[in-house]
Amino acid sequence: MNDTRSILLTGVGGQGTILAAKILSEGLTRMGYDVKMSEIHGMAQRGGSVTSHVRYGSRVDSPVISEGEADILCSFEKLEAFRHLGYIKPEGMLIVNDLEIYPLPVLIGQAAYPDDIASVLKTRHERFQLLSAHTIAVKLGNPRVENIVLLGAVAHYGGFMQFSWEETIRDLVKPAFIDINIKAFYAGAKAASASFGGAS
Amino acid sequence: MKQLLTGNEAIARGAYEAGCTVAAAYPGTPSTEILEALSQYKEIYCEWSVNEKVALEVSGGASFAGSRAFCAMKHVGLNVAADPMFTIAYTGINGGLVINTSDEPGMHSSQNEQDNRYYARHAKLPLVVPSDSAQCRDFMLEAYRISETFDTAVLFRTTTRVCHSKSLVELHEPMRVPQRAYTKDLKKNLMTPGNSRPRHVDVEARLVKLAEYAESTPLNFIEEDGNTLGVISTGIAYQYAREVFSDRADYFFIGFSFPLPMKAVRKFCEVHETILVIEENEPFIEDEIRKAGIACLGKDLLPACGELSPKIIADACSHLPEASTYAPSVHSDASLPPRPPALCPGCPHRGIFHVLSKQKNIVASTDIGCYTLGAFPPFSVGDFFFCMGSSITAGIGFKRSDMSCGTETRGVFAIIGDSTFFHSGMTGIADAVYSRTPVVTIILDNRITAMTGHQHNPGTGMTLMGEQAHEIDLGELVRALGVREDHIRKVNPNNLKACSEAVNDALIAQEPFVIIARVPCALLPQVRKRAESKWFQVDAQACTGCRACIRIGCPAITFRDSAAVIEPDICAACGVCFQVCTFKAISMGGNKT
Numbered sequence: 001m002n003d004t005r006s007i008l009l010t011g012v013g014g015q016g017t018i019l020a021a022k023i024l025s026e027g028l029t030r031m032g033y034d035v036k037m038s039e040i041h042g043m044a045q046r047g048g049s050v051t052s053h054v055r056y057g058s059r060v061d062s063p064v065i066s067e068g069e070a071d072i073l074c075s076f077e078k079l080e081a082f083r084h085l086g087y088i089k090p091e092g093m094l095i096v097n098d099l100e101i102y103p104l105p106v107l108i109g110q111a112a113y114p115d116d117i118a119s120v121l122k123t124r125h126e127r128f129q130l131l132s133a134h135t136i137a138v139k140l141g142n143p144r145v146e147n148i149v150l151l152g153a154v155a156h157y158g159g160f161m162q163f164s165w166e167e168t169i170r171d172l173v174k175p176a177f178i179d180i181n182i183k184a185f186y187a188g189a190k191a192a193s194a195s196f197g198g199a200s
Numbered sequence: 201m202k203q204l205l206t207g208n209e210a211i212a213r214g215a216y217e218a219g220c221t222v223a224a225a226y227p228g229t230p231s232t233e234i235l236e237a238l239s240q241y242k243e244i245y246c247e248w249s250v251n252e253k254v255a256l257e258v259s260g261g262a263s264f265a266g267s268r269a270f271c272a273m274k275h276v277g278l279n280v281a282a283d284p285m286f287t288i289a290y291t292g293i294n295g296g297l298v299i300n301t302s303d304e305p306g307m308h309s310s311q312n313e314q315d316n317r318y319y320a321r322h323a324k325l326p327l328v329v330p331s332d333s334a335q336c337r338d339f340m341l342e343a344y345r346i347s348e349t350f351d352t353a354v355l356f357r358t359t360t361r362v363c364h365s366k367s368l369v370e371l372h373e374p375m376r377v378p379q380r381a382y383t384k385d386l387k388k389n390l391m392t393p394g395n396s397r398p399r400h401v402d403v404e405a406r407l408v409k410l411a412e413y414a415e416s417t418p419l420n421f422i423e424e425d426g427n428t429l430g431v432i433s434t435g436i437a438y439q440y441a442r443e444v445f446s447d448r449a450d451y452f453f454i455g456f457s458f459p460l461p462m463k464a465v466r467k468f469c470e471v472h473e474t475i476l477v478i479e480e481n482e483p484f485i486e487d488e489i490r491k492a493g494i495a496c497l498g499k500d501l502l503p504a505c506g507e508l509s510p511k512i513i514a515d516a517c518s519h520l521p522e523a524s525t526y527a528p529s530v531h532s533d534a535s536l537p538p539r540p541p542a543l544c545p546g547c548p549h550r551g552i553f554h555v556l557s558k559q560k561n562i563v564a565s566t567d568i569g570c571y572t573l574g575a576f577p578p579f580s581v582g583d584f585f586f587c588m589g590s591s592i593t594a595g596i597g598f599k600r601s602d603m604s605c606g607t608e609t610r611g612v613f614a615i616i617g618d619s620t621f622f623h624s625g626m627t628g629i630a631d632a633v634y635s636r637t638p639v640v641t642i643i644l645d646n647r648i649t650a651m652t653g654h655q656h657n658p659g660t661g662m663t664l665m666g667e668q669a670h671e672i673d674l675g676e677l678v679r680a681l682g683v684r685e686d687h688i689r690k691v692n693p694n695n696l697k698a699c700s701e702a703v704n705d706a707l708i709a710q711e712p713f714v715i716i717a718r719v720p721c722a723l724l725p726q727v728r729k730r731a732e733s734k735w736f737q738v739d740a741q742a743c744t745g746c747r748a749c750i751r752i753g754c755p756a757i758t759f760r761d762s763a764a765v766i767e768p769d770i771c772a773a774c775g776v777c778f779q780v781c782t783f784k785a786i787s788m789g790g791n792k793t
C-alpha cells in the first residue's frame with residue numbers, strides 16, 4: 001500500500017519557497033517519515049516561477065509530484081496558483097497567498113495579469129483558502145517571513161501541529177531571525193485554523 | 201546518523217568520506233553545489249577552475265601525484281573537458297579519479313540535453329549512475345574503489361532531479377587515504393604515439409575486466425518477486441518506475457551502466473515475459489539489449505525528449521496492466537502570462553542593453569550568463585550563441601563574412617560576462633587581435649559568476665575556500681592581449697551617457713574594440729546593503745505616461761492608472777529609469793522605513 005503524500009509549494013524566485021520547503025521536509029524527517037524533496041533552481045533567482053515538491057510516507061520513491069497528486073498545493077503568489085492548479089487532487093487543499101507579482105511580459109505591456117484570480121480559483125476548487133501572509137508578516141515586523149507564515153498554514157492543513165516545530169526552525173534559519181520565524185509559523189497556522197476549521 | 205541531503209551534497213559527502221584531497225570544478229547547473237558543499241570540509245583543497253578542461257586537468261594532475269581527486273561539471277562542461285578526458289582514459293590514474301557530469305534532461309537551465317552516458321562508451325571509461333542521494337554517497341565510495349582497482353578514471357553521471365532532490369543519507373566517518381607514491385612512468389603517463397599504441401591495447405583489456413566486474417558489482421541489483429514484467433532502469437527513472445509499477449514488476453537497477461552486465465541482463469530477460477527499459481533521454485541501455493538480440497519495450501513507448509515523470513511513464517504504458525493510472529491532466533488556462541526569468545532590479549546589465557537596443561544596425565553575438573536575457577524583450581539585444589565563450593569568436597566569423605562579401609556595414613558586438621570571459625573568452629580576444637577583426641567586445645563585469653548563484657572567478661579576488669586571491673584586471677588583460685589602449689573603454693553600465701559614447705566610438709573603430717562595463721551584481725550582499733535605504737520615485741503629476749521607463753524591463757516599475765509606479769521595496773536604486781525619463785518625473789526617494 002502506497003501511503004505517500006505530496007505537498008507542492010510554488011511561487012516566484014526570491015519569495016523563500018526553498019527555505020519553507022527545507023524546513024517542512026526536515027520537520028517531516030524528524031517526525032520519522034521517509035521524505036524526498038525536489039526543486040528546480042538555476043534560473044529561479046531571476047524572478048522566474050519556482051516549485052518545490054515535498055513527498056513523505058513510509059517509503060517514498062519519486063521525489064517529483066505528478067499532476068493530480070498533490071494533497072496540498074500552497075502557492076506564494078496568485079498567478080502561480082492558477083498555473084499549477086493541475087497538480088492538486090480533487091480533494092486536496094489549496095492555500096494561496098493573497099499577493100500579485102507581475103511577470104515581465106505583464107510589466108512591459110505584452111500580456112495582461114488575469115482579473116480576480118481568487119474568485120476563479122474558488123469556483124474551480126472546493127477546499128481553498130486565500131491567506132494574506134504578507135499582512136501577517138508585516139504585522140509581525142518583517143515582510144520577509146511571509147514564507148514561514150505560509151508554511152504554518154501548510155503545517156495546519158497537513159495535520160502536523162502536534163510536532164514541535166521550534167527546534168527545526170531554530171536549526172534552519174539564521175540566528176537573528178529565529179524568534180520572528182517561529183512567531184510567523186504559528187501565526188500562519190492560526191490564521192489557517194481560524195478561517196477554515198480543523199485539519200482533516 | 202541519517203541526514204536529508206541533496207544529491208549534490210551527498211556526492212560531496214561521498215568524496216569526503218572516500219578521502220579525496222583535491223577537487224576542482226567550474227560551476228554549472230545542476231552541478232554547482234557539489235564543490236560548494238565539498239569546500240566546507242576544510243581539509244580538502246577545492247577550487248573554482250577557470251573552465252572545465254582546467255578542472256579535469258587539475259584533478260588529473262592531483263591523481264598522478266597520488267591523491268584521490270575529483271572534478272565536477274555540468275553536461276556541456278564535459279565537452280570542454282573532453283580533450284583531457286579521452287587521453288586520461290589511456291593513461292589511467294595513480295590516486296583514484298572521479299569525473300562528475302551532471303546532465304540536464306528537460307533543460308531547466310541549459311542549452312541542450314545531451315546524454316553524457318555516451319561519453320563513457322566513447323572514451324572507454326566505467327560509468328556510475330545513482331538514482332537518489334543515498335546512492336550518490338555510496339556510489340562515490342565504490343567509484344573510488346573501481347578507479348583504483350582497474351586503474352581508470354570513473355565517469356559519475358547524475359541528472360537534475362538527482363542533484364537537486366533531497367533524500368536520507370547515512371553518514372560515515374571519512375577514510376584516511378595516504379597519498380600514493382609517485383613513480384615516473386613515461387610508458388603509461390606520456391602519451392606519445394609510441395606509448396599510446398600499447399596503452400590502447402591495455403584499455404581494451406581493462407574493458408573486458410570491467411565487464412566482468414559489472415556482473416557482480418553492488419551498484420547493479422535485482423528486485424525479484426516472480427512478476428512477469430521485468431523493468432530495467434537506471435538513474436531517477438528507476439524511482440519513477442517504482443512509483444508506477446510498485447510491486448507489480450521485477451526490477452533490474454543498473455547503477456553501473458558501462459560496460460553493462462550483459463550476462464545478468466540476459467538471465468533477467470529470459471525469466472520475464474515482458475521487458476521494459478526505462479531511461480531518460482537516449483536509449484543508451486536499450487540499444488545494447490536490442491543489439492544482444494533481446495526483444496524489449498522502451499523508446500517505442502517513452503519519449504527521448506525532456507524529463508520523464510511517473511505520469512509520463514504511466515500514460516505511455518497504460519496498456520500494461522501493471523501500470524498505475526494517473527488522473528488526466530487538467531490544463532489550466534493556456535492564456536496565462538508566462539513568467540520567464542528577467543534581469544533583476546538594479547541589474548548592471550540593464551543599462552548596456554538599453555543603450556544597445558537603440559542601435560538599429562548591429563548584430564549581437566551573445567554568450568551564456570544572466571546577460572543572455574538581454575536577447576529577449578524589452579531589449580532584444582542578442583542574436584545567437586553556440587556555447588560559453590562563443591560570442592567573440594562567432595562575432596569574428598560573422599564580421600569576416602560581411603567583410604569578405606563586402607555587403608554589410610553592420611556593427612558586430614560580442615557580449616560576454618566576466619566569468620565567461622575567463623572561461624573561454626580570452627582566446628577570442630587573442631584571435632580578434634591576431635586577425636585584426638573589428639569586432640566590439642563588451643565585457644559585462646558584474647564582479648561575480650551570477651547566473652549559477654555567485655561563484656568567485658579569477659577577477660573577483662576571492663577563492664572558493666574563502667581566501668584572498670590576486671584579482672586579474674580585465675583592462676590590463678585585454679591590453680596585454682594586444683588591444684590598443686585607445687580601443688579599451690571602461691564604463692559604468694548604470695551611466696547611460698557614458699555607455700552611449702563608448703558604443704558610438706566602438707562602432708567606427710577599424711580594429712578590435714573592448715568596452716569593460718563594471719558594476720557589481722545587484723544581488724551581492726554588500727550591494728544590497730548599500731541600496732537598502734535608497735530608492736527612486738515617480739511624481740505622478742509630472743509623469744506623462746510615455747512608458748519609457750517601462751521599456752527598461754525593471755521588475756520594480758509597474759504602470760497603474762496612466763502613470764508609472766516604482767515599488768520602493770523592490771527598487772535597487774540603479775538610476776537607469778531616472779536617466780530614461782525625459783520629463784523629470786523620476787527622482788530619488790526618501791529613506792525607506
Ligand SMILES: Cc1ncc(C[n+]2csc(CCOP(=O)(O)OP(=O)(O)O)c2C)c(N)n1
Binds near residue numbers: 652
Ligand atoms: C561549458 C559550460 N559551463 C558552464 C555553464 C553554466 N553557466 C552558464 S552561464 C555561467 C556563468 C556566467 O557568468 P558570467 O559570465 O560572469 O555572467 P553573469 O551570469 O554574471 O552575468 C555558467 C557557469 C555552461 N552553460 N556551459
